[in-house]
Amino acid sequence: MNLDAAFSALADPTRRAILTRLALGEATVMELARPFDMSQPAVSRHIRVLSDAGLITQRVDGTRRPCKLAPEALSEIDRWLAMLRDALTRNYDRLDALLAEMKNSSEEKNHE
C-alpha cells in the first residue's frame, strides 16, 4: 500500500463515509449509492480511488461486485501514526527527565 494514495483518498468526506458504511459489512455500488443520494457513476469514481489506494477490495459474486474494507491498509496507516506518537511520547519523557534533573540539582544547590 501507498501512504500517499491512502491519505489522499481519506481527504474526502464522501469517501470517509463510504469506508464507515463498509466497516459495517460488504456493499455493492448500487447499495452504496442509495443512502448517499449520489449517482452510481459518482460512487463508482470514489470506489475506484479507494480501491487504487488499497483501502477497499472488490470481489465478483455472479453479477454483483461487492466492495469490502481492506483492514491491512488501515493497519499500515495506524502503524505510521503510532510511530509518530511514540516519537512524541519519548520526546516528552526526555523533557520530563530533564526537568526532574534540573529540579533535583536546584534543590541540591539550596541545601548547600
Place this chain on the structure above:
Amino acid sequence: MNLDAAFSALADPTRRAILTRLALGEATVMELARPFDMSQPAVSRHIRVLSDAGLITQRVDGTRRPCKLAPEALSEIDRWLAMLRDALTRNYDRLDALLAEMKNSSEEKNHE
C-alpha cells in the same frame, strides 16, 4: 481541525517526514530545511500546509519561529480511525456469532 485538510496534508512524503522530525522536538524552518536538502521557501510552503491543517503550530521566540507538532490534531485522526476499526470489529463479532449459531443449529440437527 478539519479532517479533509489533515488527511490531504499527510498525503505527501516530505510533509510526513517533517512531522516525524517535529515529533522529536521543535525546529525552525531553517533547521528543517537542512536535512531535507530543500530550499527554505519550499519547506515554508509545506509548513504552511501543515499549519493550515492544524497539524503543527508555530510560536514566536525573538527572531526565531520554531514549529511544533499539535498532538490534539493527531488525536482527532486517531479517533476517526478508531471509530472505523470499532465498527469493523463489531461486524466481525456479529459474523462470529452468526457462524457459531449456524454451527450449533446444524449440530442440533445431527443429534435429532
